[in-house]
Amino acid sequence: MSTMTADSFAAPGPGTPEPGRPVKAATLAGAWRTFLVRRVAGLLVNLALLVLVTFLIVQLIPGDPATAIAGESATLDQVELVRTQLGLDQPLPVQLWTYVSGVVQGDFGDSYRYRQPAMDIVMTAVPYTLTITIAAVLLLLVLGIALGMAIGVATRGDRRRWLDLSFSVVTGIISSIPTYVLATGFVVVFAVLWRVLPPAYSPAYNIGAAAILPIASLSIGGICSVARIVRRETAVILEQDYMRSARGWRLPTLTLYVKHMLPNLLTTALTLSGIILTALLGSALITEAVFAWPGLGGVIVQAIAVDKDYPVIRAAVFVIGLISLVMTLIIDIILGLIDPRTLGGKRD
């Protein structure tokens, strides 16, 4: 009666530690391995899709792509030249094969305008774009989270309604100013009226000084958006059971907020920052135009609107897409480090 005699159940009941064999607590190594394998596979699939999309940019042009690219005033010979250059006279599978084998070696063809490999032109611009976007992202996360958390804590449980209201109004207005409008406004104020900063990029100016306005106009709206989200999230987290547990341990205010709240806040903030980041990269393309910033935005706009320089367009789109993918991956890895639960998530 007292033993599980001839039972077919090898496993003991739930929650009973087996006396003979000590149970070891599991570690996270397995979760990381699956996560990385899944993400690398996802990255490869996305890269393949990206190659396909850039390939289709030319093929999807309505009507005859060659005629459209060569322009209305082009002669028949010129049209045919474009056609052979882009391989448009070949059957589609052949075109795709030629394109893919080129891309694998980083060869997107030569720029029509500069007579140089398109990739070289794009790579010259990449550092400029990355400089301002990465600086803006860091500012945006640090300042946005700090501001949102401070306001969230200060206005918890409906304290300081005036602060809550003015925060919503001010951040609401600032975050709804399009970055390029803000950028234009900054030029007027800081470069035209006060003359303290250069109005646009030029080799003549110090690049550090010239970068201040682009970075500021890219990040300020985002800081406000992030602060709004973080403020709301702070209110939610403050009501969670585990914060009540922490209060039950009577932890000091600073420990409570920095150690017990911030990691959970970061999870949300970083999850969102993936989205904000891609949006920021998009705004950067336009904002660069305001400051004549020699980044990818200028390259791609020039290539589309003026030169119809499709090799450059393809290379630029590929590189911007690649940057988005890598940044998303980095954010997910940081997320996994902060909050291992996200490793098992279906986010990719």
Next chain:
Amino acid sequence: MSEVSEVMVDVRGLDVSFGSARVLRGVDLRLERGRTVGIVGESGSGKSTLAKVLVGTVRAASGTATVDGVDIVAADRRAMRAYRRRAQMIPQDPYSSLSPRRTIAQTLAEAIDPVRGRVATHEQLIGEWLVRVGLTPEMMHRFPHEFSGGQRQRIAIARGLIIDPHLVIADEITSALDVSVQVQILDLLAGIKDSLGVTMMFISHNLAVVQRVSDDVVVLYQGEVVEAGPVEQVYADPQHWYTRRLLDADPGAPGFSLAS
């Protein structure tokens, strides 16, 4: 059509897997027409999965399950569609089982006629059923959020039984309710069930609750049936260690005490 058999549910060697996890292993279950069987088990026992197999939302990997003359493991889509009207489920959670944007009448009308679901055609029947579950016909045009948890569970019972199903599966229907409400719901369900002569599967983690409504009991543990039989007999003389363990752990059991 097959002739009416005395056996309502006949499950043999039922296996269900989700990925690599085997949720049900070789489950055998026989339920006679008009009787009520209680399915008892803790989280991970597979009791809800068993219910899902019987209403046709989860497919079994192997084994047979004949319910009301239909082999639901082998049945094609058309057969399943006809079958589903005869086996109804009353869900666990009274707060999420009613659509927040539809009135009680709309919800019940949909149960009666899933395709058209016109309230006007069925007002009479809906009103009758609301009275039957202890509400009033005037309540039919209200929305779920205007009702308490117990009242919502009454509505869910009406929805499950209004089309006169042959088999009703009640899945933890009182676990979200206060004890005094729980008793009312259990007695209501038992009363209606008896008057309709419907066969019922009553799933619960609570042995005492199961005893209140069931004739037979099946104990599930990690996907396997470890004990089955009439409730009185199983509770009085449990054969399997896990059944004994469950009985010992139930605060409603006589002599429940804590070893210190």
Next chain:
Amino acid sequence: MTESNPAAAVRVAEAPADRARRFAWNPGLVIGLGMLAVVAVAAVIAPLVFGTQATGVGTDPGQASSAAHPLGTDTLGRDMLARTLVATQSTVLMALFATVLSSVVGIAFGIFVWLAPRRLRELGLRLIEFAVSYPTMLVAIIVAAILGQGVVQVVVAVAVANIAGFARLTANLAAKISASEYVTTARLMGVPVHRLALRHVLPNMAEPILILIAGAFSGALVEISGLSFIGLGAQTPAFDWGTLLNDGLSRIAVNPIVIAGPAVALTFTSLAALMVGDGLAAAANPRSNSTRARLVRAEGEPAVVTIEGDDTVLIADGITVKHGSTGRPLVSDVSFTIRRGEVLGIVGESGSGKSLTASVVARLLGEGLEASARRLELGGTDLLGRVSGRTLASKIGLVYQDPGTALNPALVLGTQLSDVLTIRLGFSRRGALGLLARAFEAVKLSDPEGRLRQHPHQLSGGMKQRAMIASAMSTKPDLLIADEPTTALDVTVQREVLSLLKRMNEQSGTAVLFISHDLGVVRALCDRVLVMKDGRIVERIDDVATLSEDTVEHPYTKQLLAATPTVAVKVPAPTPGEARS
């Protein structure tokens, strides 16, 4: 897992789960709609009134701000205010068309993906995820590169770029709603899929979709104007705010006023859409208005008489809790004492005020509540006065209902459970972890050091609750408050946790305040029991051993006893000691 979990049900039962309710208008929404109305009026009227002024060649080119031209004139002498107002129509229409196009196609695609067979659905979801991981502006630029420049092209480009966002939200919402019990049940009843979509899925998506539409409109406005601004959008002679801004940019050094019109117009409209979106979100999820909690001393004759020098640990006299803003009483004049080594149970149903009473004793009253008591003393410390965090931390240990949410998901156990020891009780980090490891061992957690390095999600519910009890006992408190500590657990695990509590109580002599809805549990664990209903104590049961419907006085207690399900067994069950092997 698909297994039904009592914890989930309990959580749902206690959460305010009502989603459908009256629409809550709020100032932000009203102001935003008002601003949009202003934009709409300008869009309709301006071209009729200022049409010629805006397009005809003027006499004073390149003027700064003046009475005749408050926003100056452009290089052809056209009034910038008139041009800005007239451009409202084209800009807003373009943004509107793009929003409508992207929402209709996106929602249709999302629904299609949700309805599609599994393989196709997986593929569709992957495609959507692929598309949303790129900047919408990049997608718009790609489409512009394919289609060329112009008003129609830019509308299509921005619409295409925003489709993925709508498709993702729709697919996610549809998946979430169709997994809900009411849709599952309707499907079981044989409701055809298209009716499911129309009756259940689409109506319940309305709120989030509307919010997204407001956001998408603002986004489309900014993106279209942005594309026009860099020369990929409207081409001369067509103009919108983006082209006006671009024109202004070239003359920014000489005549900066000309950018004011389009800049303000863009910001104003985008702000209006944002306010509408936020207002809709606020209307969908109204935040409760609560004020901070207060605990004050009340005057009056004490209801508790204590003899000096006895071993009473806790004296609670006249605890009253009110809702802060409405003044609704939640707990009325509750008094009790607990002696050293005693387990006092408070039993009651939801809304009885049992947990609130415990939170007053723990000095952890929720926001928006006001509490008072004539006397509240724990081990000689007056809890109504100023008490240091250190004192509270060392005197009161707490165990909560749901171990799944009571532990911080982002921190490993060692980190979060040791804080109280290192910060409040002056332990070294190493010392605190050592103490916790021993405490884990005492509650029979396997591999204590390893558990300390784990995150909560790696432990089962029962293990988490053991860890909580170990942590609560690690400070050697005078009083352990356990609020429904086993409600979320399976019965066999519940028994283990209760046995553990009892053992801890007997070994350490720590007094326990045990809150539960289950008379069966309370009967087995507690020395004395208070029965609460509607914020009052209706019965005090001092002799738990002989508790039955005959020994209790109050009708509610009788009713509760009658309602508590019991297992009836003809033959006596085997004694627990034997079966537990």
